[in-house]
Amino acid sequence: MRTGEPLPTVGEVLASLATGLWRWDNEAGLVTLDAECARLLGLPAEPTTLTEAGIRSRFHPVDWNEIDGIVQLAVAEGTLAEARLRIMDEQGRVIRTVRSRSRPSVHPETGEYELVGTLQEVSEQPPGAAARTPVTGDWRRSREAFLLDAGRALAEARSTEEVLRVAAGLSMPGFTPDGLAVFGAETDRLTIIGHHGHQPGDEGPFSHMSLDTDYPAAEVVRTGRAVYLSSPEDYKARYPASWPLAQHFGRQSWAFLPLTVAGRTMGAWMAAFSYPVSFTPDERSVLTTVARMLAQALSRAGVAESERELTDGLQRSMLPTLGPEIPGMSVAARYVPTGGGLQVGGDWYDMIPLPGGTSRTKSGAGRFALVIGDVQGHDVRAAGLMGQLRIALRAYASEGHRPDAVLSRASRFLYGITDSVTQDGESMDPRFATCLYVEVDPATGVLDIARAGHPDPAIRMADGTVLMRPTAGGLPLGVDPDADYPTTRLVLEPAETLLMCTDGLIETGGHDLDTGWRRIRRILEEHDGDMDVLADSLVQAVHGPSSHHSPGPLIDRREDDIAVLLLCRIGEGCGCGSTADVIAPPVRRTMVTVAQAEPERVAGARQQLRELLHDWACDDQVDSAVLMTSEMVTNVLVHTDADALLVAQLSGDTGERRLRVEVTDGSDDLPHKRRPGELASSGRGLVLMELLADAWGVDPRGQGKSIWFELYESSGKSDDPPDFGLSDDGDASEDSPA
Template identity: 80%
Template sequence: MRNGDPLPPVGDVLAAVDTGVWRWDNRAGLVTFDAEAARLLGLPASRVTLTEAAVRSRFHPVDWNEIYGVVQLAVAEGTLAEARLRIMDDQGVVIRTVRSRSKPVLHGDSHAYELIGTLQEVSEPAPGAAARTPVTGDWRRSREAFLLDAGRALAEAGSTEEVLRVAAGLSMPGFSPDGLAVFGVGGDRLTVIGHHGQEPGEEAPFTDMPLDTNYPAAEVVRTGRAVYLSSAEQYRLRYPAAWPLAQRFQRQSWAFLPLIVAGRTIGAWMAAFAYPVSFTPDERSVLTTVARMLAQALSRAGITESERELTDGLQRSMLPTLGPEIPGMSVAARYVPTGGGLQVGGDWYDMIPLPTGRIALVIGDVQGHDVRAAGLMGQLRIALRAYAAEGHRPDAVLSRASRFLYGVTDSLTYGSTGGPGKDIEKGSEAGDPRFATCLYVEADPKTGILEIARAGHPDPAIRMTDGTVLVRPTAGGLPLGVDPDADYPTTRLALEPGDTLLICTDGLIETGGHDLDTGWARIRGILEEHGGHGEHSTDPDRLEDLADALVRAVHGPFSHYTTGPLVDRREDDIAVLLLARTGLPEAPAPARRTAMTVAQAEPERVAAARHQLRELLHDWTDEDQVDSAVLMISEMLTNVLVHTDGDALLVAEVAHEPARRLRVEVADASDDLPHKRHPGELASSGRGLVLMELLADRWGVDPRGEGKSIWFELYESSADVSREPPDGAGGPTPAE
C-alpha cells in the first residue's frame, strides 16, 4: 500500500492470511460466518448464518463437546476461549484442522452471551508434541481418562476425610500439583479443612482468616472467580501481604478455584506446583472440572455426615441404656441400622424394671426402614413401657400395645378429614397402615423363670450350659396393629444357671440370602463357637463378645452402636438382646431338657416337637436312635391329639448316668390307659406301643392323680457304651 491510502477492511486483511471471522449468538442459537470462515468449514465462500445444530454437524463430535466446556470456562472467567477443532465434510471425513480463538461478551448473566472470534487453518501437531498440545492428541485422551477416574473416585467417597484423601491422590495429565489445600467458609471466616504436601502445622497461618484478607483463596470466595498465578513474581506483585507466607513453600505456580454448589460458593481449592505452569485453556478446563467435582463431593459428604449425626442422635435417643445390673443375670444388646437411606428404621429393644422386682425384655420391628417407621417405633416403645409399668402380664401388655398401634396407624390412614387414605401429616394419599412384630419376655432373676408373649416375631433361642442351642417354640399371636382384639398366649420357660437367652429381629437371621432355617443354623454355630462353658459362659465380658460376634458374622467388623454405625451396606436393621443367668449349675454335668405343650388346636406343633428333639440330641452319637426317638414322640403326641380331648405336655431330658440317657415323657389329662394291640396288616392305627417296645430301651405308662404319662428311655450307643439299662433299672412296664 502507498502511504496515505486507506487501510483495507479488517475482513479483507484476515482473509488475506486465511483467517475467518465468526459470531455465535447464544441467546438466538445462531452462528454467523464470513466468507473465509465458511470456506474453512467446507461451505461455499460467502457470508452465511447457521443454527447451532447445523454448525455442530461440521465439527468432529468429540471436538464439539470439548469446545463447549472451553467456552463455559471462558464465560465464567472472562478469558479467551481457545481450541483446536477438526472440520468434517458431508461424509464425515476430516478435511482440515482449525484453531478457534474467541472472546465472550456477556449480556446480563452467564446464560446470555455472544462469542466473537476467528478461525484459522493449522497443521496437525507432530507426534512428539501431542502430549502437551491443547485439546488434541494423547493429552486429550489422558485427560478424559483422568477425569473419568477422578469423578468415579470422588463420587464413591463417603466422608470429608475420604474426599480429601482422593483429592490428594489425583495425578493430573501433564501437570500434577505437589501441594493441595481445601478452604471452607464459616460465617465471614476462611478456614483450612484439609491439605496435602505441607508438613503438619505449616497450615497454621491460613487456618482462620477473615474473608476480606488480601489472600488468593479469600478473593476467590468473595468473587466466585478463579485466580491463576503462573509465577512467583506474579504472586508477589498481586498479593504482597500474603507472599511472605507462601514464599517459604518454594512453589512456582498456583491455581485457586472456587468450590461452587448450586450457585453458592462453599470454599476454595488451591493447587500449587513446584514448576512453572502457564495455565492454558485446557489446563484451566481440567482444573475447573476437578474443582466442580470436588465441590459436589464435599457437599455430598457434608450432607451425609450431617444426616448420620442427626440419625445417630435420633436412634440413640430412642434406644435405651440397659440400666443397672440385675442380680443373678447379665444383659448385652446391639442395634445396627440398615446401611441405606437415613440409617433409621423400626427395629428396637428395651429393658423395663417392673413393680414386682422382675424385669421385662422387649424386642420388636415396625414395618419399614424410614422416618415414619422410626416414629411409630418410638411411640410403640413408650406405650409398651407404660403398660408394663402398670403391672400387666405379658399377654395383656401385647394386647394393649396392638390396640394402641392399630389406633395410631388407623388415624394416620384416615387423616384429619375423616376420609380414608388421607395422611394426617401430609394431607395426601397415604394408604400405608403399619404393623409391628414383638417379643416380650418377663424374667424373674431369682428363679430364672421366663414368661414369653410373642406377636409374629421369631422365636427365642437358648444356649444351655453344655453349649447345646435350642430354638424354643413359643405360642404366639398376630403382629401388633393387625387386629385390635388379638390374643397373645404366654409360654413359660426356665433359664437354668449358665444358660443364655437370645432374642433378635429377623435382620440377624435372614440377611445374606438365608431363610429362617439356614439363618438359625448360622446363629447356632456362632453361639456354640463363642459361648464358652460353665461359669465363664455368662461372664458379662464374654456376653459382650458374643453380641459382637453375632453381628460381625452377618455384616463384618463394626463399631458398637448402641454403639455405632457400620461401614458397609446392610439389607435390614438388626436388634439383638442376650440374657444370661449367672452362677454355676447345681451339678457338674447337668441334665439338659426341653418342654413344650401341643394343644388340640395346634397339631402343626408336632413337627416343631420333632425338630426340638433333634436339636436336643445334636451331639448324640447314634443317628438311628435319634430317628427312633423322633418317630416315637411323633406317635405319642399324635395319640394324645387323636384319642383324648386335652393337650399334650412333652418333656425331654438328656442326663449322664455315667452314660448318657434320653428320657421322654408325654403327659395328658385323660385317665384312659393305652393298651398294646396287634393290628392287622391293613390297620391304620394301633402300632404306637408296638414301635416303642421295638425301639425303646425302656418304656412305660404311669397313671397320675389326673391323667397319665407315657414315657420311654434310650441309652446312647457307641463302641464303648452298652445298651443295657443301668443297675437297678427295670424292663418295660407298659399297661397290658
C-alpha cells in the same frame, strides 16, 4: 511519524502488524471480518460478514470443537479466550495456523455475549511442544484420558477424606501441582477442608479467615470467578496483604477455582505449582473441569456423611443400652440395619425394668422384661413406628401389666396409629409388627413369654445342646386390635442361654426358617466364649465382617435388618461369668405345655425330645422315647379336659445317662393296664410302656396325676420298638393307654 501528526487508526496499526480484527455477535449468529482477517482465513482481502456456518467451514473441525469450550470458559471467568487454530482451504488442506485472542462482553440483561478479537498467523509448533501448550494433538488425547480417569476416581469416593486423597493423587497432563488445598465457607468465614503438599500446621493462618480478606480463595468464594496467578509478581501485585502468607511456601504459580454445585459456590480449590505456569485456555479448561468434578464429589460425600450421621444418631436414640448389670445374668444385643438409603428400619430390642414384684436379688435388682420386634418395612416410616411402638411397650410394661396384656395393648396402639387418615384426607399405609416379649425373674430363672407372630426363641443348654422352644402366640401387632396373646412359662437353668432374634438373622442368604435355624444352631453349639463373642459370631456368620452399632463387625451389603438379644443365666462353665470347670455333668431339661385347643403341638413335643436326645447312643431308644411321649400326651388330650405338661430331663455321664420323661395333667382318673384284642384301636398304652421303658409309673398328685418313664443309655433296651402306627401330625392310632 512526525511530531504533531495524528495517530494511526487501529485498523492501520493491526494491518501493519499482519493482524486481523473480527467481531462475533452471538445473538445474531454473524461474524464480521476486516480485510486482513479475511485474508488470513483464505478469503478475498476485503471486509466481509459471514454466518457461523460460513466461518466454521474455514477451520479444522477438531480445532473448531475446542472453540465453544474456550469461549464458555472465558465468559464464566471474565478472562481472555485464546486458541491456536488451523485454517483449511476448499480441498481440506491446512494452509496456515493462526492464533485468536478475544475478550467476551456479556449483555447484563439478555445474557448473550459478543466477542471482539484478533487473528494473527503463527508458526507451526515444534516437535514435543504439544505437551505444554494449548494445541491439538497428543496433549488433547492425554487430557481426555486424564479427565476420564479423574472423573471415575472422584465418582467412586465415598467420603470427604477419600475425595481429598483422590484429588491429591491427580497427575494432570503436562502440568501437575505440588500443593493443593480445599477451602470451605461457613457464614462469613473461610475454612480449610483439607490440604496436600504442606506441613502440619501450615493451614493455621488460613483457617477461619474472613471472606472480606484480601486473599485469592476468599475472593473466589465471594465472586464465584477463578483467579490465576502466573508468577509471584502477579500474586504480590494483586494481593499485597496476603502475599507474606504465601511467600514462604516458595511456589511460582497459583490457580484458585470456585467449587460450584447447582449454581452455589460452596468453597474454593487451590492448585499451587513450584514452576511457572502460563495458564493457557487448555490448562484453565482442565483445571476448571477438575474443580467441577471435585465440587460434585465433595457435595455427594457431604450428603452421604450427613445421612450416615443422621442414621447413626437416629438408631442410637431409638435403641437402648442394656444396663444396669443384672446379678446372676448376662445380656448382650446387636442391631444391624439393612443396606441402602438411610440404613434405618423397623427392627428393635429393649430391656425394661419392671415395677414391684417379690423377686429381688441381693443388689436390689428385680424382674425385668426383654423385648425384640420387627416393624414391617425398611424405611424411615418403619423406623418412626418402631420408635413409637417401643415407647408404648415400655410404658405398658412399666405400669405392671403381664406379658399378654402388654402385647394386647401394644397391638391396639399400633392398629390405631396406622389405621388413620393424613391431613390431606388420604389413608396411611397400614403396617404390622412382630414381637417377642419375655418377663424375666433373675432369682429363679423363670421366663414368662408372650409372642406376636415372631420367631420362637431358642435355648442353648449347659452342655451345648440347642433347643428351639415353641411358645404360644398370637397375630402380629397391629393386625387385630382385639387379638389375644397367651403366655408360655419356661425356666432358664444355670449356664443356659436364651436366644431371641428377628427373621433377618434366620432367613438371610437364601435360607428359609428351617435351614436358617440349623445354621444358627451350629453356631450356638460351637460357642464357648462370653456373650459378646457369641453375639458377634451370630451376625458375622450370616454377613461377614464390617462395622455396626455394637462391638464386632458386619458388612455393608445386607438383605434385611438384624436384631439379636441374648440372655444367659450364669453358671459354671457357661463362659459368661464363671470360669470354673464343670464338676458334675450338666442336666438337660425341656418343658412343653400342650393345650387342649392345640393338639398340633404334639408334633412339636416330639421334635423337642429328639433335639434333647441328639447325641443319645441308641437311635432305637430315641424312637421309643418319642413314641411313648406322644402316647402319653395324646392320652391326656383325648381322655381329660386338662392341658398336658411335658417335662423331659437327661442326666448323667455320656454313655451312662438317664432319660426321664413325665407328663402331668389335672385329671384324677388313673390309667389302667388292659388286654386289647388284635383288632382293637386303643388300650395298648401301658403295654407299650412296659415293653419299651426301663422303668415307668403313674403318680397321683394333689390335683391330678403324672405318668412317667425312664430310659437308660447303657441298657440298649427296645432295639426294635413295635410299630403302632404313629403319624406325622402327632396323633397315634392307639389313642389311649388307659
